[in-house]
Amino acid sequence: MDLSIWIVFIGTALIGISAALVGTFTFLQKKSLIGDAISHSILPGIVLAYIVSGQRNTIILMLGAFIAGWLATQQISWLQRKTKLKSDTIVAATLSIFFALGLAMLSYIQGRPDDGQAGLSDFLFGKIAALNIEDLYLFSVVSFLIAATTFFRYRVMFSFAFNKEFMISKGFSLRWNDFILNSMTILVVAMGVQAVGVVLMSALLIIPVLTARMLTYKLRSLISWSLIFGTSSSLLGSYISILGKNIPTGPCIIMVLSICAISVALLVRVPFKRKRIQ
Amino acid sequence: MKKAIEISDLTVFYRDTLALDDISLFIDAGKITGIIGPNGSGKSTLLKGILGIIPIKKGEVTFFGDSLEKYRSKIAYVPQRESIDWDFPITVEEVVAMGRIIPKKWWARTTLADKEIVKETLKKVQLSEFSDRQIGQLSGGQQQRVFLARALAQEAELIVMDEPFVGIDMASQNSILSIVQKLRDSGKTVVIVHHDLSVVAQYFDDVILLNKKLIANGPIDEILKSENIEKAYGMTLLLNRK
Amino acid sequence: MNDVLMILTACSVAIPASLLGVLLVSKSLVMVGDAISHAVLPGIVVAYLLSGTKDSIPMLFGAAVTGFLTTFLIDFLRKKWRIQEDAAIGFTFTFLFAIGVLMIALFAGKNSDLDQECVLYGDLETSILDQVIVGEYLYGTRAILQLLPLTVILLLVITIGFKGWKVWAFNPQFGSFVGIPIQAFQLVLMLLLSIHAVLSFESVGVILVVGLLVLPAATALQFSKTLAKTFWYSACIGIVSCVIGVFLGKWINISISPLIVCVNGLIFLISVLISPHKKSAVPNRI
Numbered sequence: 001m002d003l004s005i006w007i008v009f010i011g012t013a014l015i016g017i018s019a020a021l022v023g024t025f026t027f028l029q030k031k032s033l034i035g036d037a038i039s040h041s042i043l044p045g046i047v048l049a050y051i052v053s054g055q056r057n058t059i060i061l062m063l064g065a066f067i068a069g070w071l072a073t074q075q076i077s078w079l080q081r082k083t084k085l086k087s088d089t090i091v092a093a094t095l096s097i098f099f100a101l102g103l104a105m106l107s108y109i110q111g112r113p114d115d116g117q118a119g120l121s122d123f124l125f126g127k128i129a130a131l132n133i134e135d136l137y138l139f140s141v142v143s144f145l146i147a148a149t150t151f152f153r154y155r156v157m158f159s160f161a162f163n164k165e166f167m168i169s170k171g172f173s174l175r176w177n178d179f180i181l182n183s184m185t186i187l188v189v190a191m192g193v194q195a196v197g198v199v200l201m202s203a204l205l206i207i208p209v210l211t212a213r214m215l216t217y218k219l220r221s222l223i224s225w226s227l228i229f230g231t232s233s234s235l236l237g238s239y240i241s242i243l244g245k246n247i248p249t250g251p252c253i254i255m256v257l258s259i260c261a262i263s264v265a266l267l268v269r270v271p272f273k274r275k276r277i278q
Numbered sequence: 279m280k281k282a283i284e285i286s287d288l289t290v291f292y293r294d295t296l297a298l299d300d301i302s303l304f305i306d307a308g309k310i311t312g313i314i315g316p317n318g319s320g321k322s323t324l325l326k327g328i329l330g331i332i333p334i335k336k337g338e339v340t341f342f343g344d345s346l347e348k349y350r351s352k353i354a355y356v357p358q359r360e361s362i363d364w365d366f367p368i369t370v371e372e373v374v375a376m377g378r379i380i381p382k383k384w385w386a387r388t389t390l391a392d393k394e395i396v397k398e399t400l401k402k403v404q405l406s407e408f409s410d411r412q413i414g415q416l417s418g419g420q421q422q423r424v425f426l427a428r429a430l431a432q433e434a435e436l437i438v439m440d441e442p443f444v445g446i447d448m449a450s451q452n453s454i455l456s457i458v459q460k461l462r463d464s465g466k467t468v469v470i471v472h473h474d475l476s477v478v479a480q481y482f483d484d485v486i487l488l489n490k491k492l493i494a495n496g497p498i499d500e501i502l503k504s505e506n507i508e509k510a511y512g513m514t515l516l517l518n519r520k
Numbered sequence: 521m522n523d524v525l526m527i528l529t530a531c532s533v534a535i536p537a538s539l540l541g542v543l544l545v546s547k548s549l550v551m552v553g554d555a556i557s558h559a560v561l562p563g564i565v566v567a568y569l570l571s572g573t574k575d576s577i578p579m580l581f582g583a584a585v586t587g588f589l590t591t592f593l594i595d596f597l598r599k600k601w602r603i604q605e606d607a608a609i610g611f612t613f614t615f616l617f618a619i620g621v622l623m624i625a626l627f628a629g630k631n632s633d634l635d636q637e638c639v640l641y642g643d644l645e646t647s648i649l650d651q652v653i654v655g656e657y658l659y660g661t662r663a664i665l666q667l668l669p670l671t672v673i674l675l676l677v678i679t680i681g682f683k684g685w686k687v688w689a690f691n692p693q694f695g696s697f698v699g700i701p702i703q704a705f706q707l708v709l710m711l712l713l714s715i716h717a718v719l720s721f722e723s724v725g726v727i728l729v730v731g732l733l734v735l736p737a738a739t740a741l742q743f744s745k746t747l748a749k750t751f752w753y754s755a756c757i758g759i760v761s762c763v764i765g766v767f768l769g770k771w772i773n774i775s776i777s778p779l780i781v782c783v784n785g786l787i788f789l790i791s792v793l794i795s796p797h798k799k800s801a802v803p804n805r806i
Contacts, residue, residue, distance in 0.1 A: 028366070032606040033551055040727065083792055085738055088550040093738050093788060096731030100781035103728070107775035152385040159376050162366050166428075169329045169355040171347070171381045199558060199727075200621075203614035210607045217367040217412040247625050254618035261611065265601050365602075 004129065005242065011131045012234040012253070014143040015195050015204065018188045020230030021150045023205030024223055025181055027213070028161035032206045033091060034073075034182070038189045039201035040095040041072035043102025051109060058135045062142075062190045069186030072098050077178075126197035126250040128238060135194075142187050149184060150223075157181060158219055195234070196250030204230065207257040211264050233257040280342065282307040282436055282467040283328065288337030290320070290327045296490065297323040300337075303495045306484060307342070310458060310468045312498075314475065315488035321471040322358065322440050324488065329355055329438065341436065349436075351380065354429035356439040359421065364414040371409040373424050374399055377431030399430040403457065419450020426454060430461075437461060439470045455481050523766060525648045525661055530762035530780055532667035533720045534732050536674050538758035540716060541737035542750050543709055546689040551606070552594060553733055555613035556710060557717040557726040559590040561620030564718060569627055576666055579718050587714025590616060591707070642725030644776045650722075666719045674712055678751065681705065686747055724777045731781035732758065739788045742795040757787060 026032055045068025046061050053060040072094050079090040150157075160167050160177045168174055185205075192201050212225030237253030244252075283305040290298040298320045305311050313321045326332040328339045330346055341349035354377070377399075378392040388396075400406045403423040413421060422442055429437050437458075443451050458468050459481070470482070485501045487493035494501045544553045560583050567582030590612055597608035650662040660668075678685065687695035688705045695702045720729050740753035765780030 027604075027607060030604055030606055032604075032610050036554075036610065079792065083742065083795070085545075085741065086548050088548050089545050089734060089738050092550045092554055092730055092734045093785070096728065096734060096781055097785035097788070099727055100731055100778040100785065103778035104774045104782050107778065108773060155379060155387075156384050158368075158372075159379060162368055162373075163357065163362065163376070165326070165331050165357050165361065166355060166376065167379075168331050169350075169353065170379065171350045172384070199617055200614050202610045203618070206607050206610040206614070210603060210611060213367060213603075214601070218369060219367065219372065222367055248621060251618035251622040251625070254614055255622065258611070258615045258618070365604075 007131050007136055008128050008238050011136055012195055012238040013231055014139045015192045016231040016234030018143045018146045019192055019204035020208040020226040022184045022188045024209045024226045025157045027209040035205040036202035037091045037095040038069045038186055039193055039198045041098035042068045043099050044068050044105055047102050047105040058138055065190035066186050073182045126195050128195045128249045139191055142191055146184050200250045200254050203254045207261050211261040214264050214268050229260050280307040284340045286338045289335040290323050291335050292323055299491045301492050303492055307467045308465050309483040310462050311484040312482035313471045313486045319489040321488055325438055325440055352435040354432040354434035354437045356425045356429050358440045369410055370424050374427045374431050377428040395431055399427045403427045419446040422446050436467045441471050441473055526766045527762055529648050529661050529663045531759055532664045533724050534758035534762050535755055536671045536716050537732035538736035538754040540713055541733035542754050545737040550734055551609050553713055554730045555609050556587055556590045556713050557729050558613045559616035560586045560714055560717045562616050565620050565623045583714040583718035587710050591710045642721055642723050642777055644723045647723040663723050728777050728781050735784035735788045739791045742791045
């Protein structure tokens with residue numbers, strides 16, 4: 001196997017691991033769709049970074065993505081404080097504004113929105129083959145950050161997801177907890193869209209933990225199963241897409257994930273029925 | 279008598295409406311104090327306001343003379359059951375273990391000492407055999423005991439409970455009350471938000487009657503006079519006390 | 521003339537969107553609406569592959585099928601597999617969208633008329649070139665002519681069923697109890713939504729459609745207190761944004777469909793700033 005294939009496998013594995021970890025906690029907070037919102041919202045950041053750097057420089061693109069993602073979460077918070085609109089309305093409003101802004105900027109720099117420079121389009125719709133070795137170093141750093149944060153903070157994040165009032169009463173800061181989780185989400189999305197694209201990104205965050213949840217109610221197992229499903233599907237999916245030559249990576253990975261989820265659901269029959277003990 | 283909680287001029291808004299109007303009162307240490315009032319009277323809001331869970335418009339609260347920040351680690355908060363997602367993937371033991379997390383050492387794993395305390399408290403509430411179950415598998419009364427166990431695991435001086443007796447059977451109710459009494463007897467202060475008047479007469483030492491404003495506050499015998507009830511609930515009640 | 525056509529085409533997408541959006545926002549179905557808009561991709565692809573064209577009838581059929589499929593799947597996942605709502609929605613639309621993209625890659629190839637990008641963001645300027653000319657008369661662009669009947673049907677559905685919609689939005693259990701077919705209302709909404717998404721993707725694209733669905737309704741809610749007024753304000757805001765968007769687009773060299781959504785967004789954010797409603801006192805939410 002030559003280097004580019006190694007890069008593809010390691011890259012998707014890192015994305016799969018990070019997404020499974022972060023996705024577990026957004027799932028527990030019942031905010032799975034924030035990944036979708038963020039993946040759409042990073043567009044203007046990426047376009048701006050592209051304009052500034054003039055080429056496909058992953059670090060700068062990810063930085064742009066991070067800033068845009070962070071601004072989007074700020075807008076969401078602000079709207080939640082300032083209006084009586086429900087969460088889904090606020091999230092959808094934010095993602096469409098940011099995405100439209102990004103498209104508008106894109107069309108400004110080159111006339112037609114679907115004429116995207118190759119680098120940009122790959123970044124948005126996923127083209128894992130476009131990754132190079134420097135990108136992989138960056139992914140490793142980001143993945144390590146995410147893994148380390150999860151390792152140290154999982155108890156706090158878990159408790160916040162379950163009973164945030166209790167944690168507030170203990171003196172923990174909800175703002176800080178949300179900031180950390182949002183930042184991890186933005187980082188993982190900025191990495192992940194390069195493999196699966198904007199629309200399918202939330203699948204990487206949601207489906208592994210959703211499948212794991214059908215198998216267990218204990219946190220340690222939940223995280224472990226998420227990691228197993230997420231990573232193996234990413235690897236298998238990219239392998240299939242390489243075999244098929246013309247098939248984009250994103251849908252392959254998502255199909256593998258979905259088949260896993262459906263198989264588990266059928267095997268477990270009725271997942272986790274609640275039994276009352278009297 | 280030491281003052282466990284002293285509240286001055288507390289005013290709280292909840293979604294643009296006035297929930298608590300200029301409340302000033304104190305709660306004695308080492309007693310079981312009940313906070314009673316009709317629906318919407320601000321009972322839960324009072325608890326959440328003094329614990330910093332919701333923002334307050336104005337007012338000051340001290341705990342044994344200290345600010346909330348200084349005294350926080352000694353307060354245990356038992357939330358309303360309706361605010362919990364019973365399908366959440368968490369076991370009985372994990373809920374109780376939450377009681378051992380502290381902000382200063384948030385990264386810490388559960389130590390062996392912590393695990394011992396968790397085991398002990400589960401024994402105290404008679405839930406040892408359920409420690410590995412998902413919380414949704416328990417009955418209402420058992421679920422309430424899990425949260426009480428978490429409060430016990432915190433080894434707090436002040437225990438604050440929000441409507442702990444809603445929707446649980448008599449046996450669980452009595453079991454919880456006996457634990458609460460043991461806490462009081464060992465010198466802890468317990469504050470309970472309660473929804474009706476039936477249990478009050480037997481177990482509470484002091485009572486606070488609330489309806490957005492403070493109606494009355496004091497030992498149970500004095501407070502439970504008809505005219506006070508009328509002011510709080512807007513109607514006359516016949517009480518039968520043993 | 522082209523300006524007029526663009527405004528009319530944009531409005532024919534925006535008006536039904538702003539009305540449908542009011543219903544979605546009232547019932548917190550916005551993300552379900554987002555899911556349906558994305559999930560129509562496989563429906564469009566299948567219709568295209570089976571019929572060989574991008575004609576309306578097979579497309580509409582594809583739309584209806586995916587609309588129902590999406591709603592059914594989300595419901596199934598929630599009730600039978602007991603998956604939480606946000607995850608059920610996320611799983612469903614990504615799964616269906618992935619199938620759509622795979623089908624395009626495997627069966628439609630690079631030379632075909634259909635590709636992922638065009639479905640995602642559409643192109644107003646070129647879509648108006650698709651005009652219907654009978655004899656000497658220009659009847660309008662294809663988008664206008666397709667969306668006009670949809671708008672009429674939608675208006676009828678809203679006005680005739682108005683009391684039903686109110687009950688559906690605010691107190692469905694009561695509605696079921698007194699015999700109002702609440703399920704039917706919901707299905708009709710999902711159906712109209714899918715059809716709208718399919719008819720709009722060429723001019724606006726499915727992601728921008730979400731903006732047209734949510735933003736006018738969200739803005740309207742800052743100022744109105746009744747359902748009827750919300751519908752009116754929402755439609756007006758939709759129209760105004762289209763007009764401003766088209767004119768801005770001539771002045772600066774930016775693609776019009778995203779511009780219209782940006783204008784909508786700006787109006788929304790300004791309305792939040794100046795809104796007469798007071799802030800709610802609930803802290804620390806996200």
